[in-house]
Amino acid sequence: MVSMGEAAPLYETESARAPHGGAAQWIEAADGVRLRVALWPEGRRGTVVLFQGRTEFIEKYYEPIGKFAAMGFTVAAIDWRGQGLSTRPLADPRKGYVGDFNEFQRDVDAFLAYLTAVDAPKPWLLVGHSMGGAISTRTLMRQNPSLRGDLVEGGGAPPFAACVLSAPMLGIYGAWYASILARRLSAASVRFGWGDRYASGCDRRTGADHGFANNFLTTDEARFDVYAKLVFAHDPVSLGGPTWGWLNAAYREISRLSPPSTPVLIGIGSADKVVSLSAVRRLDQTAPNVELVMLEGARHEPFIEADAHQERFWRAIGAFMDAQNI
Numbered sequence: 001m002v003s004m005g006e007a008a009p010l011y012e013t014e015s016a017r018a019p020h021g022g023a024a025q026w027i028e029a030a031d032g033v034r035l036r037v038a039l040w041p042e043g044r045r046g047t048v049v050l051f052q053g054r055t056e057f058i059e060k061y062y063e064p065i066g067k068f069a070a071m072g073f074t075v076a077a078i079d080w081r082g083q084g085l086s087t088r089p090l091a092d093p094r095k096g097y098v099g100d101f102n103e104f105q106r107d108v109d110a111f112l113a114y115l116t117a118v119d120a121p122k123p124w125l126l127v128g129h130s131m132g133g134a135i136s137t138r139t140l141m142r143q144n145p146s147l148r149g150d151l152v153e154g155g156g157a158p159p160f161a162a163c164v165l166s167a168p169m170l171g172i173y174g175a176w177y178a179s180i181l182a183r184r185l186s187a188a189s190v191r192f193g194w195g196d197r198y199a200s201g202c203d204r205r206t207g208a209d210h211g212f213a214n215n216f217l218t219t220d221e222a223r224f225d226v227y228a229k230l231v232f233a234h235d236p237v238s239l240g241g242p243t244w245g246w247l248n249a250a251y252r253e254i255s256r257l258s259p260p261s262t263p264v265l266i267g268i269g270s271a272d273k274v275v276s277l278s279a280v281r282r283l284d285q286t287a288p289n290v291e292l293v294m295l296e297g298a299r300h301e302p303f304i305e306a307d308a309h310q311e312r313f314w315r316a317i318g319a320f321m322d323a324q325n326i
Contacts, residue, residue: 095198202241263289270296
């Protein structure tokens, strides 16, 4: 049973308008955390369920939401705990924090209960970006009883027919020795009680604050500007750098992930400097149900990339859905 409350806002700017027919509302996770979800319910082809990345918020996905809706899908999106307009756990709301990724699975359970309550049409297609790709992978593992084990506290097997992952966080960008050092530093920092402090080199600045010239997200300046204007106009959705706690939780989560049995399409840019390309390639090479689309020259976010990169990714998504009879 999901606890649902009153309507929640959907922000807009002159360059970022919500697709027609959608609405947001508050729901509550089992541990009392308030979450913002949004639904565009008019499509009958099935339901696209969006799992966003770290720092992100529902409004950033207006363009892909509109495209999926135009393809005939109902579309649903969520703000994870600690970001967007969902409950933030620390006094400084700009700090990116989670104690363990199991907490995100509580959000998943509440979100799926909400979609069941509103009778979101089947089949359900999971679409996850970056950190949302890691959360998606764990969620799909729960569909395989042989992998489920003690992955989460409670929850049943999610009913996803297939999954599209955009630059999934199966590893974090950097040389192998840098990753080992970061993993050890983050674990030690949490042990010393510094889990709520910004990780080394991180602060309250958002990706928008760094400006287009210094961004790792996209080669498309116009789409970066749409995102930046949303952040600057609506500060409550802003999120700064990760804490040691988030980083420690992320490394622990990555170590727990296994290839899911659900059909998966992955799109990732060859110039991605946020997540590990080698980790994505390893999954592609070891899992027969995984299809990889390498977007040459694209950065971390295919859904806000330049038209040429987007068109290739969207063609691959269309062909993948056709192959899965979605």
